[in-house]
Amino acid sequence: MNAPSPAARLSQQLAQNAESVCRHYLSNGKRQGSYWLVGNADNHPGRSLYVRLKGPDSGQGAAGKWTDAATGEHGDLLDLIARNRHLDRLRDVLDEARTFLSLPQPAPSQWTPHRSPSPQGSPESARRLFAMSKPLHGSLAESYLRGRAITQLIDLPALRFHPCCYYRPDADADTQTWPALIAAVTDLGGAITGVHRTWLDPSGKSKAPIATPRRAMGNLLGNAVRFGMAQDILAAGEGIETMLSLRGALPDLAMAAGLSANHLSAMLLPASLRVLYVVRDADAAGDGAAAALSQRARHEGIEARLLSPLLGDFNDDLRMIGLEQLRRHLSEQLAPEHVVRFLDPARTR
Numbered sequence: 645m646n647a648p649s650p651a652a653r654l655s656q657q658l659a660q661n662a663e664s665v666c667r668h669y670l671s672n673g674k675r676q677g678s679y680w681l682v683g684n685a686d687n688h689p690g691r692s693l694y695v696r697l698k699g700p701d702s703g704q705g706a707a708g709k710w711t712d713a714a715t716g717e718h719g720d721l722l723d724l725i726a727r728n729r730h731l732d733r734l735r736d737v738l739d740e741a742r743t744f745l746s747l748p749q750p751a752p753s754q755w756t757p758h759r760s761p762s763p764q765g766s767p768e769s770a771r772r773l774f775a776m777s778k779p780l781h782g783s784l785a786e787s788y789l790r791g792r793a794i795t796q797l798i799d800l801p802a803l804r805f806h807p808c809c810y811y812r813p814d815a816d817a818d819t820q821t822w823p824a825l826i827a828a829v830t831d832l833g834g835a836i837t838g839v840h841r842t843w844l845d846p847s848g849k850s851k852a853p854i855a856t857p858r859r860a861m862g863n864l865l866g867n868a869v870r871f872g873m874a875q876d877i878l879a880a881g882e883g884i885e886t887m888l889s890l891r892g893a894l895p896d897l898a899m900a901a902g903l904s905a906n907h908l909s910a911m912l913l914p915a916s917l918r919v920l921y922v923v924r925d926a927d928a929a930g931d932g933a934a935a936a937l938s939q940r941a942r943h944e945g946i947e948a949r950l951l952s953p954l955l956g957d958f959n960d961d962l963r964m965i966g967l968e969q970l971r972r973h974l975s976e977q978l979a980p981e982h983v984v985r986f987l988d989p990a991r992t993r
Contacts, residue, residue, distance in 0.1 A: 650750075651722060651734065654741045658721035659708030661745070662697045665721050668744065669728045670695070684712055685727035695724070715779055723775060730808045730821070732773040770829070770839040770862035777804035777826045785825040787848035792885055793963045796892040802828045802869050803884075811843055813855055822852045827869045827884055829862060829903070832912055838862020840869060840884065840903055860903055866912040872898035874914050877982070879951065880937065881923025881958075882908050882930065889962040890923060890951070893971045894986045897921075905929035909936035919947045919979070925957045951977050 658665050666673060666680035672689045673682025678698045683690025692714040699707040711718040717727075725744075726737040742749055780786050783805035786797055809824035822843040829838035840860045843852035851857035869884055871891055880900045881887050887901040902908030905925070909932070913920065920941045924934040938948035953961045954973055961970050975983050 650738060654738060654745070655708065655720045655722045656701060657745055657747075658725075658741060659701070659706065662695060662708045662721065665708075665724075665744070666695050666697070669725060684714070685710075685717070685724055687728065695721075717775065719775060723772070726772060727776045730776075730806075732769065732776060732806075732810055734769060734772060737772075767837050767862045771836045773806070773809070773841075773861075774804060774826055774828050774836060774839050777806040780805055780825075784823045784844060784846070784848040785842075788825060788842075788844050788850075789885070789888065791849055792889075792959055793967075794885065794888045794892060794959070796888070796895055800871060802830070802871060804828075806841075809841055809843065811852070811854060820854070822846075822854070823848075825884075827901075829860065829864055829867050830870055831867050832914055834870075834873075836862075837867045838864050842884070864903065864907055865910055868900035868902050868907075868911055870898070870900045872896075874898035874900070875916055876918040877921070878914070878917055878919075879921040879923055880908065880911055881951075882925050882933065883957065883959070885959045886923065886925065886957045889957075889959040889970075890974075892962060892967060893974055897982075897986050902933075905933035909933040909940075911937065913941060913944060913946060917941075917946050919949065919982075921949050921951050921978075923951045923958065924953070926953055926955070930957075949977070949979065 663675065663680065670680060670682040670687050672687050673680050678696060680695040680697055681691045682693050684693050693710060693712040695710040696705065696707055699705040708721045710724055722737055722741060725740055729740055731737045731740060739749060780797065780800060780803045785805040789797060804826045806824045806826050808821035811820045811822050823846060824844060825842040827840040828836050829840060831837050838861055843854060843857045845852050871887060878898050878900060879890060880902060882902055882905060884901045887899045891899055900911065902911045922934045922938050924930050934950060938950065941948040951974065955961050955964055971987060975987055978986065
């Protein structure tokens with residue numbers, strides 16, 4: 645049997661001291677029976693989040709497991725510390741846990757072989773960041789999207805919000821924190837393989853005033869940010885805002901954002917797919933990606949059809965010409981049977 649990982653050992657040690665952990669990180673809560681109750685992982689007063697203080701070391705009812713009934717978030721005490729201290733790197737979370745438990749920190753050489761040279765980070769780091777993020781509804785990220793005329797924002801489990809997501813301009817620069825729109829990148833089975841971060845200005849009116857306000861981490865190749873589960877028909881394009889703008893006009897059509905021209909051309913397609921609408925950005929890179937994906941789709945026996953914006957992309961169209969005119973423009977490009985299926989004909993005349 646393999647030895648438990650450092651994270652698993654620390655999680656177990658924290659669980660053995662669950663009440664002390666709660667009193668330290670969730671001081672605005674209180675004990676009630678075998679649980680610690682508090683408002684949320686940020687230590688706000690309330691009773692929505694509950695931590696099990698006693699129980700077995702693992703399995704159902706294990707000590708240290710917590711759930712936030714208001715958001716559906718859950719995890720172990722390492723996840724809780726990460727959420728409470730706004731840490732999105734596993735190494736930092738483990739350091740914080742060792743400090744709380746008064747354990748020695750590992751020598752730097754112990755960490756060096758495990759540090760990834762990739763600035764994108766690992767899928768595990770991506771999953772932890774997504775788990776630590778908050779629901780989109782009522783957040784600054786929702787305000788940002790509404791400011792871009794994107795108002796169809798229900799049923800979007802792929803999108804979340806982080807109030808202070810780490811940003812480092814380069815490896816030698818100091819770490820900054822900015823609010824961020826967090827998008828889950830998933831494979832065809834729905835497993836999270838990465839995340840995309842859009843750092844935001846604290847006003848919520850624009851992206852953050854930094855050199856690269858958009859970055860992805862994890863395994864991206866072939867995967868995408870998905871809005872709805874595709875069966876026989878899918879629309880696939882580059883940007884999140886582009887696809888959300890299209891979704892405002894076609895809310896029942898499954899969509900996927902590849903995040904870049906290169907990744908769009910390499911997106912894996914569901915085996916059940918019969919029709920692919922390739923959403924083109926009006927530039928050279930967009931033309932190349934659309935052509936490559938269309939060619940591959942046809943090679944796989946999938947009908948490929950192009951959706952082109954009037955302006956630079958469909959978010960430009962939505963903001964400049966409005967939703968009704970966008971719907972009319974799309975009705976001219978969709979197959980007739982898809983106009984009936986996805987657009988209300990009375991509103992496209």
